[in-house]
Amino acid sequence: MLAKVRGERLLASSIHDLARHLNISIGTVSRALNGRADVNADTRQRVLEAARQLNYSPNQSGRSLRQGATRSIAFMLQPHPGDQQYGEPFFIPFLTGLQARLAEHDLDLMVVMGEPGQYQQERLRRVVETRRADAVVLANTRREDDRIDYLSKAGFPFATLGRSQSGGDTYPSLDIDFEKAGSDAVDRLVARGHRRIAAIRPSHDLNFGYLFLDGYRKALKRHGIEVDPGLIADGFINEAGGYQVTPRVMASKERPTAIIFNNDAMALGGCKALAEMGIRPGHDIAVIVIVDTPLCRYFSPALTAFRPSLEPMGRRLAEMLLASLPAFAGPEGTRIMREVWPLELIARESD
Amino acid sequence: MLAKVRGERLLASSIHDLARHLNISIGTVSRALNGRADVNADTRQRVLEAARQLNYSPNQSGRSLRQGATRSIAFMLQPHPGDQQYGEPFFIPFLTGLQARLAEHDLDLMVVMGEPGQYQQERLRRVVETRRADAVVLANTRREDDRIDYLSKAGFPFATLGRSQSGGDTYPSLDIDFEKAGSDAVDRLVARGHRRIAAIRPSHDLNFGYLFLDGYRKALKRHGIEVDPGLIADGFINEAGGYQVTPRVMASKERPTAIIFNNDAMALGGCKALAEMGIRPGHDIAVIVIVDTPLCRYFSPALTAFRPSLEPMGRRLAEMLLASLPAFAGPEGTRIMREVWPLELIARESD
DNA sequence: CGTTTTTCCGTAAACGTTTACGAGAACACA
DNA sequence: TGTGTTCTCGTAAACGTTTACGGAAAAACG
Missing domain, CATH: 1.10.260.40 (lambda repressor-like DNA-binding domains)
Structure with missing residues (x-):
């Protein structure tokens, strides 16, 4: 037509x-x-x-057919169960960086979201089998991620935002150093005199939750503080989850004097619960959030949080992915398979 | 390979x-x-x-070539000058709806962002001329939008989020009723006893700023209140813009008792300026924001705002676009070229 | 001037589909 | 049995590129 x-x-x-x-x-x-x-x-x-x-x-279709490459990369956003917003404020800056770097190579970005709560194997298979993209970028990586298994077996190029236990070190991945963030948060709180420190993280098989908890545990041990299971809780990765689970750690026989939240939405829900108990973050309890979003800044009290550099991370992951593609690879030796980026502490009023 | x-x-x-x-x-x-x-x-x-x-x-490339259709739709995000975040919290839900409906028709979504502050004609031309997509969805529509002119002339199918003065009624567009929101906001404030009401909107050629101001003016006149140019100000569509411009309307000979912000980021900046003047929203002045985002809810005081249904809007625009495409058109008569969606008032604490 | 090399270009196949066309077989009908 | 219909399928062209191959012309070389 x-x-x-x-x-x-x-x-x-x-x-x-x-x-x-x-x-x-x-x-x-x-x-x-x-x-x-x-x-x-x-x-x-x-x-x-x-x-x-x-x-x-x-004409790109003609080109693609002849060359066997579409010059487009698919970005797969798989919402966590309970997260209706795709980690909303988290992904736009990342996406911005990713697509900017790809655009420099005349690569297009295709965004594939799933129905919230539904796994995306089908959508992923379609992209791969119909050859709609030359490579895939996976977000919301899970601890055991069947998408990774599938792509590895199919020999389809991909990279991930966030580590996973699946697939080994055979693909480029870029991760936020949640372990160090968890550890740093504990260090900071201990330095300020806290010894009863709670940790609240998302349930389900999200890998970053495990990393965070590792760092938290190690730091406590380093400071000679015993890990109290009653101070650790999992909840849905949304506001309701934080709201629901926070009272649980507060009900511990010896009340915590600080809480580290491993997700901003959960922190907001948690603060709501605290408010209802008459407990004021920044006064009666210290609160630290592991991934900062604009919400943390404007919340009252403004929440102390660890912030990743999302846009540069997007750019970087694009580079790593491209370097792993034969068609774009520079000198053989430059292939970097894994990078872990630090977070920056943004001290505000809540701790 | x-x-x-x-x-x-x-x-x-x-x-x-x-x-x-x-x-x-x-x-x-x-x-x-x-x-x-x-x-x-x-x-x-x-x-x-x-x-x-x-x-x-x-294989999709083979199909595309033969059928002359790629089965993918491009979504163009053109950042407003001054907006480094692509209206961050605004677009994810919209995108979610858009892509969900497209996915039902096995259509893929390609996201094209531009360098902030740079117009995207080039990127758009590339998509069109290389036939990477079958149609385009334009966001961040400007009052006079050369992208619309280009697409119209090229005879390339497209739809827009937000009205424009370019191109007439020849393409599907879906818009938020900023005019009514501006008017409703005034009505609400007048009903609460305000008569000196300021309006702060983004500068540049953004169409919704004009619509908002129209509604604001008409409502004032309806209530027999004279429009005071000193109470209307334009600023960059970001926090700094709001921060910079709010003192200007506050310096008006007769101070306003209420401010309507036409953008959430500007409102936050404005509130910061107010705070520095010792003026508390919700107590000393009423504040209403025209497009609600999660930030408005968590800000302190929580900001009264008008909220669009972004995800349904995304779905709807997808439908309208598809109905306008020969390959998808249902019965001839069902082509809807323009829809204007209302906003819902979310009353909070700031007014 | 003959031979070899280089430069430049045309030809045609190939990528993986869809689809217009036509033909053989089966069937119906008189 | 002859004729017309209906089913079903194979053939081949077409979509717009890129690229391997070979050959003619030009240049270089002896």
Whole structure:
């Protein structure tokens, strides 16, 4: 249907039009446009000139078919159960960085979200099997992630935001250092005199929850503080989850004087619960949030939090993915399979 | 490079493999898979069965080339000057709805963002001319939008989130009723006894700013209140903009007792400025925000705001776009070119 | 001037589909 | 039995590229 309009010259013309117009074969035109060496400097000029005049750009479907590459990357956003918002404020900056770097290589970004709460194997398979993308970027990585297993077995290139236990070190991944954040948070609180420190993290198989807890535990031990299971709780990764689970740790026989939340939405819910108990963060209890979002800043009291550099992370993961693709790989040795990025402490009023 | 692995049977096979395996021509296989009538029921069964076994799905590039349609829609996000965040909390829910409805039709979503502050004509042209998408959804519509002009002239299908003065009623568009929101906000404030009401909106050519101001003005006139230009101000559409411009309206000879902000980030900046002047929203001044985001809810005091139904809007715009595409059009008469959606008032503490 | 090399270009196949066309077989009908 | 219909399928072209191959012309070389 689109071809019909072709004659109007506003729409792109095909390489045949160009060749006809120049009295030249399409092969030569193609070689000229693609910078091949075996074409006369003169004719190359004429071709480029004509391409500009006729407003020609190569049809991507034709290219994809011939080259076996679509020049597009799929970004898969799999909502955690309970999270209706895809980690809303988290992903836009990351996506911005990712797509910016991809765009520099003329790669397009396809975004695949799932129905909340539903796993995306089907959508993923479709992308892979119909060859809609050349590679996949996985977000919301789980501890055991069947998407990773599938892609590994299929030999389909991919990279992940967040580590997983699946698949080993065979694919590029970029992660936030939740372990260090958990540890740093404990250090900070201990330095301020706290010894009863609670930890609240998302339930389900989210890998970062485990990393966080590792750091938390190790730091406590380092400070000679015994880990009290009553001070550790899991909940749904949303406001309701935090609201529901916070009273549980507060009900511990010896009340905690500080809480570390491993998710911003859970922290907000937790603070609501605290407020209802008449406990004021920043006064009666110290609160630290592990991943900062704009909400933490504007909440009252403003929440002390650890912040990742999301946009640079997006750029970086794009680079790592590209470096792992044969078609883009630079010098062989430069392939980096794993990076763990630190978080920056943003001290505010809640601790 | 991908083809190399084909033999391993984990990767998709081609229609030729299927035909060979069944001792049948590829034409028949294709017709069987596509539900054409002229194929024996038996053979269709065998084909479908084999397709399942061999894990066959059609290569999208091949399809696109043959059919002249890519089955993907591009979503263009053009940041407003001054907005580094692409209206961050605004777009994820919209995108969620959009992509959900598109996915139901097996359409993929390609997201194209621009460098902040840079217009995207180039990126848009590339998508259109290389035929990477079958249609485009435009966001961040401007009052005069050259993207709309371009797409109209090129005869390329598109739809917009937000109205524009460009292009007339020739394309599907879905808009938030900023005019009514501006008017409703004034009504509410007047009913609560206010008569000196300020309006702060983004500068630049953003259409919704004009609509909002129209509603604001009309409502004032309806209540017999003279419009005071000193109470209207434009600023950059970010926190700094609100911070910078709010003192200006507060410096008016007769101080306003209420402010309507046409953007959440500007409202937050404005509240900061107010706080520094010792003026408390909800006590000393009434504040209403025109587009609600999660930030408004958690801010202290919680900001009264008008909220759009972003996810349903995304779904709806997808429907409208599809209905306008020949390949998807239902009955001719059902093409809806323009819809304006109301906002819901979320009364909180700031007014 | 003859031979070899280089430069440049045209030809045609290939990527994986869909689909217009036509033909053989089976069937119906007179 | 002859004719017309209906089912079913194979053939081949087409979508727009890129690229392997070979060959003609030009240049280089002896």
